[in-house]
Amino acid sequence: MKRILPILLVLAAALCAPPAARGADPAAPYVPTYDAETAWYLGELGVTNLLDAGITGRGVRVGVIDFGMGDIVTGTRTNVHCAAKAGRSRKAMHGPAVEGIVASDVYGIAPECELYVYDDGDGTVDDLIAGFAWCASNGCRVINYSGGVHRFSRGVVDLSEEDAAAKLEELRDAVRAAMGAGCVVVAAGGNAPNETLTCPQDVEGVINVGGITRSRQSAGLNDNWSKDFCAFGKDVPVFVSRSGATGRESGSSFAAPMATGLIALLLQQEPSLTRDEIYGILESTSAKLAEGRSKIYGFGLLRAARVPADYKRQAAFDAERAAFVRMTSAELLNEGLGWNAERGFYEAKMRPGESIRLEYRGFPGNATDTNLYWYCGNMPTFSPIGLDQVLSIPAKTKPGEFLVYDARNDARQIVCRLRVDVVAPPPADSAPAGAPSKR
Helix, strand or coil: CCCHHHHHHHCCCHHHCCCHHCCCCCCCCCCCCCCCCCCHHHHHHHHHHHHHHCCCCCCCCCEECCCCCCEEEEECCCCCCEEEEECCCCCCCCHHHHHHHHHHCCCCCCCCEEEEEEEEEECCCCHHHHHHHHHHHHHCCCCCCCCCCCCCCCCCCCCCCHHHHHHHHHHHHHHHHHHHHHEEEEEEECCCCCCCEEECCCCCEEEEEEEECCCCEEEECCCCCCCCEECCCCHHHECCCCCCCCEEECCHHHCCCHHHHHHHHHHHHHHCCHHHHHHHHHHCEEECCCCEEEEEEEECCCCCCCCCCCCCCCCHHHHHCCCCCCCCEEEECCCCCECCCCCEEEEEECCCCCCCEECCECCCCCCCCCCCEEEEEECCCCCCCCCEEECCCCCCCCCCCEEEEECCCCCCCEEEEEEEEEEECCCCCCCCCCCCCCC
């Protein structure tokens, strides 16, 4: 037994070593081994054309923060592209599924990327903060996080309101630090039935990816205005265990790594690409499934692409940003709305079946950013407020229920809040009084 243990340790170290340390020839051409029929999204996203042309993510460091991670079986062999791992491990399918979409031989979009996986252990905010710092310190150019943190998440729920806000801001700072170090951060858009917005999806610069069906329809996965792009999030073929078992899963968690893999393909072609340049290429090459920006599709379905020779350079983005004036606050103008100075939000009383069009004034007056994007927090039965600013209370909503909306600017910063309390309808023979004016 004493002689066997050192041998096992040596073998384990070899499996976790980078490709070059295991004898792989860095100059050898990669022979694609993907399964285009099983991993149908590879063809739907145009990935197979690039893989066949040798664009495989080679040399690009990709970070994945998830749980249940490790060296997974990728068809016929261990994933030799797993360059490092850290943290603690939980037995789950989530990490192997995400990891496999990014870099496995059979399912992977960027099978030759250098994959740095960070197992976030217990999934607390502190674990995530450490994960983003670890990925950045290892030189990852793109980081995938298929999760989201809110007030009731592990490591936050037991804190006071003040401490919880500080802890979430600490996570946002870690994400901003990673982006400042040159990382592109990709996050899953969430699966809630209403328009919620979690962290780090609420951080400016994070690329928020939603999931749709293969038939290009909504998969009911938290369709909201923070969505930048979409990929596939319904019945996605994935690894469901570290042992290599396969299955199908649904959720925006599996759309995000598709975006991460596509970004790795762009970075292999042009390593100097900035986050803004990558975003511009993704937007210009995506399949447009709606006019303009959509709650379901964002700017469109992502597509694998070669870097255009005339892609927009960072200097142009900087010039646009310098001329942009951001909305910092908003005032609601409807009659009948109250202002709760202590809590810092507007208050409205509405009846089941009632609709109002919200009218507002943004500040400063010369703001270039003029749209309010609304996110609800606690009641999936309420209809979301769209860019047309219409709030509707479903007829079946029970009196006594309430909803708190956050209105955000283009950078996802909160500029206004609204609480709606649902009240009983008046008797049939009485006139309505005190309700917000209808338009």
